[in-house]
Amino acid sequence: MQNFSASPRELVASLYRNRSLVRALIKREVIGRYRGSFMGLLWSFLNPIFMLAVYTFVFSFVFKARWSVDSDSKAEFALVLFSGLMVFNIFSDCINRSPSLIISNVNYVKKVVFPLEILPWVTIGASLFHAAISLIVWIVAYGVFFGEPSISIIFLPLVILPLVFFIVGLSWGIASLGVYLRDVAQFIGIVVTTMMFVSPIFYPATALPEEYRKFLYMNPLTPAIEQVRDVLFWGRIPDFKLLAIYTIISMFIAFGGFAWFQKTRKGFADVL
Template sequence: MSIGLGGRGNPLALLIQAKRYRSLIYSLVHRDITMRFRQSAFSFLWLVLQPLFLLLVYSFVFQVVMRVRWQDAAFSNGNVPVGLILFTGLSVYTLLADALIRCPAIISSSTSYVKKVVFPLALLPMIVVFSALVLAAIALALVVLISIGFIGHVSMWTPLIIVPLLALACMALGIGWYMAALGVYFRDINQITPFLSTILLFTAPICYPKTMVPEQFGRLLRFNPLTIPVETIRAMIFGGDFSFDVLGIYCLIAAVIMVTGYLFFQKLRVGFADVL
């Protein structure tokens, strides 16, 4: 019989138990990231090389070949390369995409933890999200360094990008708990979430500026959980307008989703062993 992370129905226990299992979380996140680059000659160097290569590809395709121009008056610096803008948005997107795509199968693929080992099952979605958070943070750090080198400066608000990034991580964690619990009982979710991830990608201002969206459809962007963190992080790095009030509301919503996702996971956890 497995145990969950924290007391059942007690969201505050989540923070206490997360601190208790911090060494285990670190070890599992380290292993999860290591598995991505196992048997590779450059090992952890790929954490930097991979996003760097992607950035070069985006820059070449969209700037050199397609000659795309990012017409968004929100940026105070008009010399920001399109590839850098796109790469920033996609780096944020992968944080939520990992939770959507990997979490539905995370419990069903770890039956030994469910049936044979006393293990805090709620850690498994956390490992997915924390690993994605590390990769996203590295990619955004690369964006900042290249912006300083290529453009010459970044916005004074750049250090605060950690706030919308962590808010999105909290939301992704809540969604991950929902998906992980539902994925045990409804295996078809594994087939649905990749399509949902794609929909979220193209209904957020990631590959295009929000000014290109017709006004009657522009309001729909607000319902995409990626819109606010993507827009805010870009504005904080490249210079532009953003609202602390909107960001604060988003953080509150993200916290609610995280807590309710945890409670939902704990509610359904009792039946995992029977189903698996």
């Protein structure tokens, strides 16, 4: 039986070695989502525009929601909310699909030469593409309501990078478990829905009493959401100390998930 390296070096080497294949599969994934539709990729722009309009109307005009007590801007809440949802959507899109990542690609499992370990990279690559489209919509909306975005937006890739490693690490682990335990998909759906409400998406972290706020920061999505808002909307530079800690933890999760995937993939063909 073939042995698969589970070393951190192989994690990087595999991505680099198969970079052309990853790009091709991401392109196929993005195009395939809208295959057969009349407007095709145009939907990737229309969806975030529609959602941003809905959030603005519902929260600003119906509920009269405000992110801060000293602001009466109708657009502020919608843009702050939408920036948090962009982060969550990357997470939810990848994690919800992880349990079926191997099951839905049985033909790849039967091919010994196919690098199964790149599938989570393909999923997150497609999710990042759609997040980039949402970001363009967000920037245009910000420009309409508030003017030119802050220069701090250049730190956005640096803030998102730890989240990418965190999600990929989880995806490797969940994808492997999904092969052996089919109930994982149902459980993950519940977890992702719960994460949406226990993450500071619809409310600021400061809305919680200080004694409970530490539990909110145990949520791995909280640092990403808060820092994305800082660099996008509030014009602040990232908290580099928090970012460094988050990056280190995310790298450990990525290496752990990759090692688990490589160790357990030997049995995929037998189960499927």
